[in-house]
Amino acid sequence: MVKSTYQQIPLKNVRIDDPFWSKYDQLIRDVVIPYQWDALNDRIEDAEPSYAIRNFRIAAGKEDGKFGGFVFQDSDLAKWLEAVGYSLTTHRDSSLEKLADEAIDLIGEAQQEDGYINTYFTIEAPELRWTNLTECHELYVAGHMIEAAVAYFDATGKRKFLDIVSRFVDYIESVFGSEAGKIQGYDGHQEIELALVKLYKATGQEKYLRLSQYFLNQRGQEPSFFVKEWEARGQKSFWGGVLPGPASRPNLKYHQSHAPVRAQKEAHGHAVRAVYMYTAMADVADLTRDEGLLQACRTLWDNIIHKQMYITGGIGSTHHGEAFTFDYDLPNDTIYAETCASIGLIFFAQRMLQIEPNSQYADVIERALYNNVIGSMSQDGKHYFYVNPLEVWPKASEGNPGKHHVKSVRQKWFGCSCCPPNVARLVASLGEYIYTVSETELYVNQYIGGVAKATIGGQHLEISQETNYPWDGTIKIQVTPEHEQHFTLGLRIPDWCRHATLHINGEETPISGLILNGYARIERTWQAGDVIQLELSMEIQLIQSHPQLRVNAGKVAIQRGPLVYCIEEFDNNAPLTSISLLTDRHRPLSARFDPDLLGGTMIIEGDAQIDQQEDWKHELYRPLKAVTQPVKLRAIPYNSWGNREAGEMSVWIRMKP
């Protein structure tokens, strides 16, 4: 079996013990997982029902009724089970495991004779199975089932769920493929491609890797499978919303099927589909040592990171199709930046890190994780953003239909509730994102306190981190090999860091000569008790955007360490656009930790001026008369916005030059 070039340390070998992250870890276990279970069972008052469990009960013949929710509703249960798997890996919990076992039993009961699992088609339209890959998400849902089963197997060692999905995939393999009589197609929503790689890694069965490769290679070939499928069904949408005819013709860019995957140069279409696909492309490129496919991944990565990513790690510039638009088009107010898309970007980055140690991938994981992703969840763990704007004017969200998708308050649940369980599974598996190892190297990609057990060159070792990151840039790392051992320890120097110092066993070591691809590489013979202290300077930085990014012209964002800041109406004068930041050598911004605010946070304060409103009368326009008055500006981390009263929020702030 082929392995990734660089391995992540298995989740079970990583224990997080960190002032910042342990809180989230506990929130996921104590609140989010139980709350989402209630949601899946339609027990959250005043929230949109999920129907997920009920659909499985109906499909299993245990209840009568119609299917409820979206056609891909099963995936919510799958993502929840996946999160449970990760949670059980790090914290055994027999009552949670019992719940999960029952849910898995239910999935087993809903599985059809031939292995097929999908409650929509089982309940509503068994005869239409596989007739509309473009719109119906059957393989997408299968992918989430696979990911869940692998996670649950890794956590518990129980094979039941893994066997269920293996039987499903064996059936899928009998339906799809290049052989005559099989469907030469692929899913409208990529996901199974990356899941099949996980199944391959869990089972060692190469056919799963080959099936993933098949789906990727087939995608975007001419003539278009989606167009043929659409013609075959009479040019109609499955849902009947659009009248038959050209208007219902599949938008191939939306599904990243406009060109063979290797020929795609720019990120297009639905952002989640895109990054899930790029993740699988990186997986397959790695495991099959496919240089052409890897090059396509690098090209797409560059396009996203340098042309289409918000400073918060959000991606997707428009709610029309939840999609990328084009280079440098990153509006803050009509943004999409779906939570799931940032999570998918983290997956993509993680796979790239498993191919080549380059800090840019870990930098983006950090950016998306600390800003967009954890910002999507309320501090109580029970409310979520689907869209993560960089600028909010609550009245506009209400009153301008082009901004209805931008909510100023997190919601309890969504009819399409892909995001909340996605956050849960990511945070519950955070341990996987901290380190990568090879036979001779150990890379520290994220600075998160705790202990991990790694194996390098067949030898066991422990590595621990102690830090108050992201509030503080001091990280104490202890390396404890079983026996004295020679290897390279790579410490990521984040892209935001202007100055880093390194002490090895108390002795300062010049860092500049050690840097390669963004990591300080310390190659030495390590002994138990070796201690490294890394100091990353955490100045408050004012960040500007590329001039092509038109909406941010004349504005800056505040960043400190990995955290992007924002200003809220709660702390500042509205409209926030009337504020201009005034900083220079004599009037710097200052940071101060407030243990009582928002569960303890670092606030940033400074001098600003505000355009006066009082001297305006009835008029809407007038000859320029610049009247300003000084004010204090207060910014908080973007990830904690919207946890007080609803109001305006902005990441980008006007700057008085």
Added chain:
Amino acid sequence: MVKSTYQQIPLKNVRIDDPFWSKYDQLIRDVVIPYQWDALNDRIEDAEPSYAIRNFRIAAGKEDGKFGGFVFQDSDLAKWLEAVGYSLTTHRDSSLEKLADEAIDLIGEAQQEDGYINTYFTIEAPELRWTNLTECHELYVAGHMIEAAVAYFDATGKRKFLDIVSRFVDYIESVFGSEAGKIQGYDGHQEIELALVKLYKATGQEKYLRLSQYFLNQRGQEPSFFVKEWEARGQKSFWGGVLPGPASRPNLKYHQSHAPVRAQKEAHGHAVRAVYMYTAMADVADLTRDEGLLQACRTLWDNIIHKQMYITGGIGSTHHGEAFTFDYDLPNDTIYAETCASIGLIFFAQRMLQIEPNSQYADVIERALYNNVIGSMSQDGKHYFYVNPLEVWPKASEGNPGKHHVKSVRQKWFGCSCCPPNVARLVASLGEYIYTVSETELYVNQYIGGVAKATIGGQHLEISQETNYPWDGTIKIQVTPEHEQHFTLGLRIPDWCRHATLHINGEETPISGLILNGYARIERTWQAGDVIQLELSMEIQLIQSHPQLRVNAGKVAIQRGPLVYCIEEFDNNAPLTSISLLTDRHRPLSARFDPDLLGGTMIIEGDAQIDQQEDWKHELYRPLKAVTQPVKLRAIPYNSWGNREAGEMSVWIRMKP
């Protein structure tokens, strides 16, 4: 018969002879009217077909086929005939009149036994007549027929078309009204209300005024007529696009039927419908001396002008429903600002001017006319904007679905082509907007060269203007009464004018004591040969917006006289957002007339700086490093943008404070 308090001078008594406007006047006659006739006959290559004439031929039984275009397609022919009427009023043209007579004959042939005219229902669904007032525009189209017939009657004295529409309206009156057995309803698209007032004025038949009043009074009463109608048709949309059910429930604000018209305080919904309705409200308030209705007009006027109008006189902040959104929500890039809506705003202002001489109404006419309206048409008269943005990034119009409605290049014609003939009819009737008169007063509302014949207190007089407006603020006015006559001449002092001087027969007259409601009122006994010279100072002004108008924070617009300016990529460095204007006492902007540019225009130039792009590498964000370089900025009148190469355009420009 009741008359308006202040009368406009009939079009036939006004001759325009003006360096600026004669060009447009001639363009309308020589190019626009013939071009639009070709369009109505589907003879424009590569343009969307109109079907308008063809529909009438089919309805008249002269051709076989199906109805083409929108359900309100007939109105395009009506608006063209109305424009022809105005054009023939000022310039007889027997071949054009012959074309129009033939079109009118065709309308007569398509008229049904009972008087009904509507090609859609006649051809496709005679049994569905009057079953869906909400969506189907039958009374709207009738309104445009009426306006056209009145204009054609005024122009030619021929009664045929007037008789056709009178018969149609008599039939409508038998169908609609408060009596049992009649439909207690009104149209989804207001228009007939204002048209009926014109028919009343043309025929003296009070029943037409009463029917208009009925439609207005009935609107928005509970229970909602539109909701009842929707329930009666099984909660379905006429077009079947939306599935039956709550989603297809009429949005009452969209049609301004959410409240009785007198109770409406803010402009809501579809902007054209709104201003057409307010126009009729003002008409009826005036002719019935209805103070409550007038007060509603004033309230709605204030809301638009002080909270919801673009600096160009555009209205409608969103393409969703082509609608108003809410106070101070005036995005420049996702704007709607439909040409027809500004024309409707001009109608509304004109009616208010006929009630009370107040310069604010004439100021808004000027603003909308000189900027939004004439800017919607290309200088060749053959290309049109439907949406009139204040900021254009052509790539975003292509690549961001939220901006697809914002075109960077004028179109030849539209499937829904309400705007081009609306411009034609407005410009062809421009003479009506210059003056208003009462028994003792003559107001000069617009400064446009030419001669008009007025009657004041039963006495005839001539008034002429000579000016190079809007390039120059000098206006020479000559008053020639038949006999020496005492009356008040009111000269509008525009809202943009900082300093005005007045000479009467060569003698300077202090102006400040003469001002009332924005007009300099000269009360005296006038004699033939009296000459007034008005000098309106035309400084270049930098205009700022109210701080609540968030998108314009830190930006200014350039205005000179009534003209709003813009910068185009053709003359300046792109992206335009990277430019900041630098002006102060030592670096003023300067204006210069360029006879060769864009048919002769006043350009404005000045100092600016541009954010350097060269020192940016691959990165999308970086720590602030403000590197600028000086550039010259060149602005052109907004009304002539988009007449050279397609590129970026912006009205609001960053200002270095």
